[in-house]
Amino acid sequence: xxxxxxxxxxxxxxxxxxxxxxxxxxxxxxxxxxxxxxxxxxxxxxxxxxxxxxxxxxxxxxxxxxxxxxxxxxxxxxxxxxxxxxxxxxxxxxxxxxxxxxxxxxxxxxxxxxxxxxxxxxxxxxxxxxxxxxxxxxxxxxxxxxxxxxxxxxxxxxxxxxxxxxxxxxxxxxxxxxxxxxxxxxxxxxxxxxxxxxxxxxxxxxxxxxxxxxxxxxxxxxxxxxxxxxxxxxxxxxxxxxxxxxxxxxxxxxxxxxxxxxxxxxxxxxxxxxxxxxxxxxxxxxxxxxxxxxxxxxxxxx
Amino acid sequence: xxxxxxxxxxxxxxxxxxxxxxxxxxxxxxxxxxxxxxxxxxxxxxxxxxxxxxxxxxxxxxxxxxxxxxxxxxxxxxxxxxxxxxxxxxxxxxxxxxxxxxxxxxxxxxxxxxxxxxxxxxxxxxxxxxxxxxxxxxxxxxxxxxxxxxxxxxxxxxxxxxxxxxxxxxxxxxxxxxxxxxxxxxxxxxxxxxxxxxxxxxxxxxxxxxxxxxxxxxxxxxxxxxxxxxxxxxxxxxxxxxxxxxxxxxxxxxxxxxxxxxxxxxxxxxxxxxxxxxxxxxxxxxxxxxxxxxxxxxxxxx
Numbered sequence: 104x105x106x107x108x109x110x111x112x113x114x115x116x117x118x119x120x121x122x123x124x125x126x127x128x129x130x131x132x133x134x135x136x137x138x139x140x141x142x143x144x145x146x147x148x149x150x151x152x153x154x155x156x157x158x159x160x161x162x163x164x165x166x167x168x169x170x171x172x173x174x175x176x177x178x179x180x181x182x183x184x185x186x187x188x189x190x191x192x193x194x195x196x197x198x199x200x201x202x203x204x205x206x207x208x209x210x211x212x213x214x215x216x217x218x219x220x221x222x223x224x225x226x227x228x229x230x231x232x233x234x235x236x237x238x239x240x241x242x243x244x245x246x247x248x249x250x251x252x253x254x255x256x257x258x259x260x261x262x263x264x265x266x267x268x269x270x271x272x273x274x275x276x277x278x279x280x281x282x283x284x285x286x287x288x289x290x291x292x293x294x295x296x297x298x299x300x301x302x303x304x305x306x307x308x309x310x311x312x313x314x315x316x317x318x319x320x321x322x323x324x325x326x327x328x329x330x331x332x333x334x335x336x337x338x339x340x341x342x343x344x345x346x347x348x349x350x351x352x353x354x355x356x357x358x359x360x361x362x363x364x365x366x367x368x369x370x371x372x373x374x375x376x377x378x379x380x381x382x383x384x385x386x387x388x389x390x391x392x393x394x395x396x397x398x399x400x401x402x403x404x405x
Numbered sequence: 406x407x408x409x410x411x412x413x414x415x416x417x418x419x420x421x422x423x424x425x426x427x428x429x430x431x432x433x434x435x436x437x438x439x440x441x442x443x444x445x446x447x448x449x450x451x452x453x454x455x456x457x458x459x460x461x462x463x464x465x466x467x468x469x470x471x472x473x474x475x476x477x478x479x480x481x482x483x484x485x486x487x488x489x490x491x492x493x494x495x496x497x498x499x500x501x502x503x504x505x506x507x508x509x510x511x512x513x514x515x516x517x518x519x520x521x522x523x524x525x526x527x528x529x530x531x532x533x534x535x536x537x538x539x540x541x542x543x544x545x546x547x548x549x550x551x552x553x554x555x556x557x558x559x560x561x562x563x564x565x566x567x568x569x570x571x572x573x574x575x576x577x578x579x580x581x582x583x584x585x586x587x588x589x590x591x592x593x594x595x596x597x598x599x600x601x602x603x604x605x606x607x608x609x610x611x612x613x614x615x616x617x618x619x620x621x622x623x624x625x626x627x628x629x630x631x632x633x634x635x636x637x638x639x640x641x642x643x644x645x646x647x648x649x650x651x652x653x654x655x656x657x658x659x660x661x662x663x664x665x666x667x668x669x670x671x672x673x674x675x676x677x678x679x680x681x682x683x684x685x686x687x688x689x690x691x692x693x694x695x696x697x698x699x700x701x702x703x704x705x706x707x
Binding site for chain 1: 591592595596597598599602623627628629632633635636637639640641642643644660661664665667668669670673675678679682683
């Protein structure tokens with residue numbers, strides 16, 4: 104179960120036996136007024152700095168959204184993708200609810216892009232899947248259909264199943280569909296966390312495909328959101344989540360992902376963990392112990 | 406699936422639909438030379454302060470271990486239990502590898518204690534289970550047998566199954582057995598985390614009993630152990646872990662447990678979470694947002 108996403112020169116493999124894949128969420132004007140105004144005016148300086156900062160923080164793929172009201176979304180999408188792929192070799196995730204913007208993005212993106220997203224609604228499936236097939240892309244399938252977002256995990260699972268089956272009907276291989284189980288805030292939906300864990304297990308076991316989510320929605324409306332997001336992400340990973348659209352610049356979140364990789368056996372010899380905790384700026388509370396362990400390991404290596 | 410543990414005046418219910426149960430691990434002279442020397446000399450002042458601090462930090466049950474080489478373990482166990490139960494109404498977990506110490510502990514403990522522990526070895530089962538039955542206690546079953554600790558989760562699961570079945574043969578109800586899947590360090594056993602998650606799911610689904618573990622062993626030998634322990638605990642809870650023998654005084658660990666309760670739907674209306682994050686001393690990184698959320702909530706409440 105491997106989803107391969109690529110730029111011209113770099114391949115990212117999403118899968119349960121791989122380190123967790125981080126899709127950087129920052130290049131998105133939704134809720135960022137300044138960025139929206141700049142992008143609409145053709146100023147991409149913040150897109151540039153967000154690109155560099157997210158890659159430096161460990162993003163494997165960059166999500167690019169150009170959804171600015173009244174602006175020429177397809178054209179801004181194309182410009183943003185070209186800029187990002189001139190700055191980094193990371194593959195892109197083309198994020199729009201507008202089919203024309205997805206199409207324009209696919210035209211300019213180098214390599215094999217990820218399309219974000221299609222739902223289980225027939226009209227969306229028939230509009231987006233032919234594009235995904237035409238450009239040989241992969242696609243994120245959001246687990247709801249015409250009936251809206253159900254609180255019943257069975258209904259959400261069936262929407263996911265429908266997306267995978269319809270993609271295959273269009274000639275898209277199963278492994279090129281990544282399911283987003285849809286994260287609802289636990290502050291409003293008491294069993295919202297458990298619902299996601301249950302859908303993730305079934306997506307892995309019954310559909311045999313990868314998964315992603317916008318993790319931070321889980322903590323909407325609650326205090327100390329970072330701590331809730333960290334716990335949720337670790338729990339979701341242990342139930343099969345293989346990627347997330349998130350902000351890698353937050354050190355706690357990055358640390359949680361690295362720790363979860365260790366727990367899943369996907370950080371061989373714990374090398375990434377040890378490396379990350381060699382740098383005092385990243386290690387936090389465990390620095391003293393980290394240094395001692397390093398010295399011990401260095402002695403053993405001699 | 407509820408395990409009821411009690412003191413004379415307080416009942417603690419361990420179960421998958423309840424907030425996670427914290428068994429405080431501090432009253433244990435193993436690796437604490439000063440505490441060992443004091444307890445051997447009849448000085449229980451540190452037991453007293455550890456009792457008070459752990460209860461204040463949110464421990465529901467207190468583990469009591471009196472394993473001091475060359476000392477009269479059964480007598481020290483009895484004294485420690487009597488002291489602890491004079492200071493708090495928390496139930497106790499009687500922790501010894503010496504049957505005589507378990508017996509002496511059971512004689513003096515008020516309420517329904519938890520016995521820590523029995524393994525799947527025939528000799529241990531036949532020595533410990535009759536005591537558990539006689540005193541109407543509950544017991545922690547550690548998932549290994551005569552063959553030692555297997556890296557094969559199937560073998561460890563079968564040891565757990567054997568313990569549950571043997572307990573029932575002795576007239577101990579299934580719900581009074583709590584399985585410890587045995588946590589091995591991921592630094593040495595690459596899939597040690599995944600093994601535990603898999604055993605926990607089967608213990609829940611196939612044996613229908615509760616679970617516990619000594620969580621910190623997972624990070625042995627690695628840097629920044631706290632962050633690894635936090636991720637592990639959240640992941641284990643989402644795979645069915647219902648209690649842990651751990652140190653509640655560490656705020657990050659307590660925070661992770663509360664966050665996991667929220668994610669499992671076991672913190673109704675997120676009240677415990679909101680309460681804990683009203684106190685700046687407990688909230689850590691999210692304080693600013695926490696205060697803002699509080700103000701917003703207070704306004705809404707008016």
